[in-house]
Amino acid sequence: MRALTALSERSVPTVSSEELAAAAGVNSAKLRKDFSYLGSYGTRGVGYDVEYLVYQISRELGLTQDWPVVIVGIGNLGAALANYGGFSARGFRVAALIDADPAMAGKPVAGMPVQHTDDLEKIISENGVSIGVIATPAGAAQQVSERLIAAGVTSILNFAPTVLSVPEGVDVRKVDLSIELQILAFHEQRKAGEEAAAAAAGGSSSVGGAAAAAAVVPPAGRTAAEQRKGGPEGDVPAVMPA
Amino acid sequence: MRALTALSERSVPTVSSEELAAAAGVNSAKLRKDFSYLGSYGTRGVGYDVEYLVYQISRELGLTQDWPVVIVGIGNLGAALANYGGFSARGFRVAALIDADPAMAGKPVAGMPVQHTDDLEKIISENGVSIGVIATPAGAAQQVSERLIAAGVTSILNFAPTVLSVPEGVDVRKVDLSIELQILAFHEQRKAGEEAAAAAAGGSSSVGGAAAAAAVVPPAGRTAAEQRKGGPEGDVPAVMPA
DNA sequence: TCATGTGAAAGTTTTCACAGCA
DNA sequence: TGCTGTGAAAACTTTCACATGA
Incomplete structure (x- = not known):
């Protein structure tokens, strides 16, 4: 696309x-x-x-229709999401910004006044929102998700570092920012391992008990499109059979 | 894990x-x-x-070692990442925050002074950083990536909405926040389609030219662990053969 | 006795290669 | 002629089921 x-x-x-x-x-x-x-x-x-x-x-x-979304939790991340231009460009309309802090209420973020959690249900139903974004602290996420779902939301994008427990029929996607770094670190480690292996080519390597550095992902020529999701191979670090 | x-x-x-x-x-x-x-x-x-x-x-x-990372571009998203507790909890240490705006220099973000882009190379080499996070506007991302790579970074996590062009041997992972929403919207649409199909069960449906609403992902019982990555099935919206 | 570790079977995805059509 | 659309083959992944060993 x-x-x-x-x-x-x-x-x-x-x-x-x-x-x-x-x-x-x-x-x-x-x-x-x-x-x-x-x-x-x-x-x-x-x-x-x-x-x-x-x-x-x-x-x-499903990109031909316009999806109203609400963002709950207007901290740094929530504000970043509200300001993120990519959403509107791809058929998403930020219908409301919601935060539990009364001091935030009315404050403009991304040209839009932040509304208080008290009005969550009203905002959801009035705007016909079915997709909610949770950018609250971990402790608040479960409760927020329950209120969103009770109000009619059936899809949730969860940035809070918690696994949400939701009824069947509700979709949750969890974005874990540190997992992306972990995947990079995994490949970094491999690169280091390959260098070491190349340096000590033929030498007597001391393998602990497993195929630690032995299993090597083939480097292979990288095309621009592999950046779709990044790392040398797929999404999940692959450990090859011996 | x-x-x-x-x-x-x-x-x-x-x-x-x-x-x-x-x-x-x-x-x-x-x-x-x-x-x-x-x-x-x-x-x-x-x-x-x-x-x-x-x-x-x-x-x-590769989670046993500690990876120093730098975050370039301390806007809302950069600040959110700097404050994100998950990184340190998983073996990543934010070694430096870097921004091109001289007004940001010295300002504390997440208890750490923001440093100016001028010192990027020095920061990278002194801290032995091999992983960089780009949270700059799209326009600056390519140039920043080039400087990071020249300074020794070999893995980049790119939040800027641009495809980076990098030499072979450098890994890039692109995080596109709106893609997550698109996947939710895709499943939302399906849910709506299934409801309509259920309502008009047996009726004469007018299929345009393709298997639009015809192809249906089986709902299936959802387990907690499917939240690893979210949607009903895998990562990419699946369209089933007829 | 119980649960691992693993060949072999089943299932899925990707690629090949070419018939068929503009 | 040139490129799509698609059966069939190849490659890969997942599951089964059971021999093996604590």
Whole structure:
């Protein structure tokens, strides 16, 4: 979708699966197969109409409608989220900012007055909000989630470092900022291990009890699109069988 | 690892693959197979020693060492990251906060004086930093990444809404806050579609050209551990073959 | 006796390669 | 001719089920 949007902005009329795959850093056959599940939106011998494809995928991903969201907990992170331009650019409208601190009430953040938690239920129902963002301290998160859900929210993006317990039918996504760092650290460690291994090539290595430094992820040429989610390989650090 | 840490905090001495799998919401056979790649750390008939397993996995994930990181761009998000307790709790030490605004220099954020970009190279080398966090505006990110890399950083966590172009050997993870919302919105849309489908059960549905609402992700019972990454199924919205 | 560790089976995803159509 | 759409093959992941050992 990112690659497509970029093409659309450059007013490129059509694109082949090969070109789009290169831009997105995926295999062209996979891209075609994936698109085929949505329907036959391409033209043989020509490629895909960029605008049409953008529309079809947007629709499929639910980006054609406008989603009102509330952000609860307007600390540093909440304020950062409120100011984050990417939301409005992608079909999300920040309907309200909510905080439990009475001193925050009325204060403008990102050009919008912060409202008090007391009005949470009213705000949710009046705006037809179904997606809530929790950026409160860990201690408040569970309670906030319960109030959000009782008021009608069915999807929650949780930045608080707690696992929320929610009824079935409610989706929770947890963003753990430190996990991203952990994944980088994992690969950093591997790099160090590889260097050491290369330096001591052939030497008598003292392996403790496991395949600690022995299992090495193949470096492989990195394409721009692997930045989709980052690290050398996938999302989860892979430990290869021996 | 989360499940294990919880057991460790409750001073549970040993755990079977079955128990741990239930707590983590995964299949016990998979858990055993995964562990087997790290080594044979269990005892047949007994299970796994919690502390020992925590240690082994920590080591494998690179959590036993302390990683100094710098945060560049001390706006709302940068400040939020600096204040985020989760980092220090997981083996990361914020070595420095760096901002390009001279007015920020010296200001304390999270009990630490903000330093000016001019000193970036010096800070990196003196602290032996290999992981950098970019929380600058999009326009500054590429340049900042280049300076970080030139100074010796080999892993970057990028919060700026830009794709960074980096030399081979440097890892970049991009955190796109709006993508999380998009995934929630995708599932929201599905929920709405399922309701509509249930309401009009048996009726003559007008399918446009594709399997729009036709492809439905099975709701399935949700376990706590699915919150690892959120949505009903995996990371990426799945469209099922017909 | 109980739970690990692991071959083998089942299931899923990705890639190949080419028929078919504009 | 050129590129899509897709069966079939290959690669990979997950689960089963049981021999093995504490």
